[in-house]
Amino acid sequence: MHPAVQLNSVSKRYGSRPIVHDLSFTVERNEIVGFLGPNGAGKTTTMRMIAGFTTASAGQVLVCGFDMATQNHEAARKLGYLPEQPPLYDTLEVSQYLRFVAAVKGLQKSEIPRELDRVMSACRLETVVRREIYKLSKGYRQRVGLAQALLGSPDVLLLDEPTAGLDPGQIQETREVIRSFGAQHAVLLSTHILPEVTMICQRVAIINNGRLLAIDSPASLQQASEDSNNVALEVTAPAAELEQELRSLTGVLAVSTHPVPARPGVLRVACHVDGGEGAEARIARAVASRWELHRLERQQPTLENIFLRYVAQGEAKGKGQQ
Amino acid sequence: MSGVLAIYRKEMLSYFRSPIAYFVVAVFLLGTGYFFLYNIFMTGVGTMDETFQSMGIFLMTVTPVISMRLFSAEYSAKTMELLMTLPLRPWQIVLGKFLGAASMLLLMTAATGVNLIPLYLYGNPETKTILSGYIGFILLGLACLSLGQLFSALTQNQIVAALITVPVLLGLWFVGHVQSFQNSYALRDFFGYISLSLHFGDFIRGLVRSEAIVYYLVVCAIALVLNSAYLQWRR
Incomplete structure (x- = not known):
């Protein structure tokens, strides 16, 4: 048929x-x-x-x-x-x-x-x-x-x-x-x-x-995009030390921190991690042992992100061909 | 043929669900009524000859009002995308629309029959000449509509469609007058043959010539075939 x-x-x-x-x-x-x-x-x-x-x-x-x-x-x-x-x-x-x-x-x-x-x-x-x-x-x-x-x-x-x-x-x-x-x-x-x-x-x-x-x-x-996952957390900690600690962990590729408005001392952290197993667990252990951890979640790549990534890749490829 | 019929029915519905049909018929009847009365009272002769002549020229400006929307309106309302993706061939769309416009013309023509009542009541007109005049008038109208429909397919602006159609029709109407300025017989014959008005003149005088009938039908056929080919080419 x-x-x-x-x-x-x-x-x-x-x-x-x-x-x-x-x-x-x-x-x-x-x-x-x-x-x-x-x-x-x-x-x-x-x-x-x-x-x-x-x-x-x-x-x-x-x-x-x-x-x-x-x-x-x-x-x-x-x-x-x-x-x-x-x-x-x-x-x-x-x-x-x-x-x-x-x-x-x-x-x-x-x-x-x-x-x-x-x-x-x-x-x-x-x-x-x-x-x-x-x-x-x-x-x-x-x-x-x-x-x-x-x-x-x-x-x-x-x-x-x-x-x-x-x-x-x-x-x-x-x-x-x-x-x-x-x-x-x-x-x-x-x-x-x-x-x-x-x-x-x-x-x-x-x-x-x-x-x-x-x-x-x-x-x-979504599966194909697992390697670009993010882990989001909220922690009460000094920014510089926290960033240093997180960057030293295996599988963490990049870290960015932002203060949470109206909650003094609390930082919102976005960790860019690779596709390897156990990244959240390592982050949770490292953070919870030294500071107060309020929230931690692994963000699934949304279709929106996948779409934007493909579009960006396509444009880069197009420019390369030109 | 069911596709042609569906388009035809849709066209007729569209005419009578918008004020266009009523407006065009009203204006046409007002105009022809005026010509009829003027000619009767001025000449005092109980014929339709002069009235038909005036109706012919009037048709050059009225038919573009009917034909201008046939395709232009479909383009601007984006409904052409529907017609061209339904199981319809371009010729079916073209023919369905043309038959709808032709029905409007027949309706307008039939309505002018009201002029004949006083003519027959108070005069002694020649029925055969009147019939021949009407045949010519309808054939002339069909040719004008087919050309107008073709020009309507070329633009999505109805006004532009009418502005192209009116001068072309008037040009074809008056081209017969160029005959007298020509020394070459071939050119004289040519201008005479392509003139909308000279052929119509025969019908008004009571002559139903096959050459004139063929002329109007050929104009319709050429315009409709070009119209279908243009729609196919637009894909």
Whole structure:
């Protein structure tokens, strides 16, 4: 069986300006892949190439085995796409708009009402069915956009920043919709919100300057970054002596101390440690034997840190190549 | 064909859910009503000849108002991204939109039928000539709409789309007048053949010539094919 989405060495340039370079990755069926990258990284362009809105300058985009360059129409039948800005017809009512999209997607007339009910209930649109789209709030507009993408249960769902502009409650609901949809279909989701990726994605693709920097599960990416862990502690101690003591310990790479405001004498210390075992225990023993230790915790690398590290590495590599 | 129909239905809904359709039809009826009354009272002859002539020129400024939004509005509202990623081929989008605009034209044309009531009540007009005039008027309108739709696809600004369409249509309308300044027969024939107004003149006089019908249909076909090709190229 073909992967839901397959990119083979895809590049895109506008005139002489390269946007995406030699991008290759796949999204399997029943998988939610997060697409992370800073602004201008090439996420939207990549999404547009997969959706068939723009064609790749080089390489091949396959959706369920259909080549976007030559079998665009067949591939489009497999896709549901929510662009960065929801594509809505302001003068139409929500139900009229969804009915239009359902008809274009080739749904049978008899099944359209049932399908409309399904997506409207999934996206919580029941209360605005008869409302004109221009009267809707940003959150509702986003949800109408998501509803049109879900129509016809497409094999592949492409979502460009689906939770942008939603309030926390709506974000939660939308994530739930995506999670349940992703249990049976493929979802590629671009986002800036890093916790979103850890919460709902099985794999994460990190992209910057149009290049793929990493693609793996959030857990593996975190694991790969264990060597850059930090240990944070709060101690009542003289700064110079404490720093000297900590630096003498095995596995401690760097130490920085800051006084805690409103707690005289207490220092907040960040120890940069290597990936070896027992660093926290050694630090705890050394500190507790001489001073008063209030708090000690090993900080797991957040996806945010991993993301920033990959982006920084990618930029350094790019400069090196130049 | 279901894709074309879906686009067509969406277009018709959009026309009647915004004030554009009502406004354009109202302005068109006011204008044609004025031309009709003016011509009847000035000439005292119970025909539609002069009225059709005025309606023809009026069409050069009214059709761009209908066509200017066809693609420009889709670009500016970012809905083109939806149309181009749904299972639709560019020609289906182009044809669906054109049929919607053509329906508006037919509606406007049908509404001018109100002028015929006093004409038949108090005069003795030639029905065949009037029918031929209407056929010409609709064909002329279709050609104008197809060109307007093509120009609308070139820009995301509706005003710019209209500002390109009006001079092109007026140019094609008045190009027939250049005929008399030409010594070369080939050029005279050429300017006559590409003129929107000269072919329309035949219909007004009651001549339904296949050459004129083919001319308008060819203009539509060229504009719609270029329109589809442009959408495909934009990918």
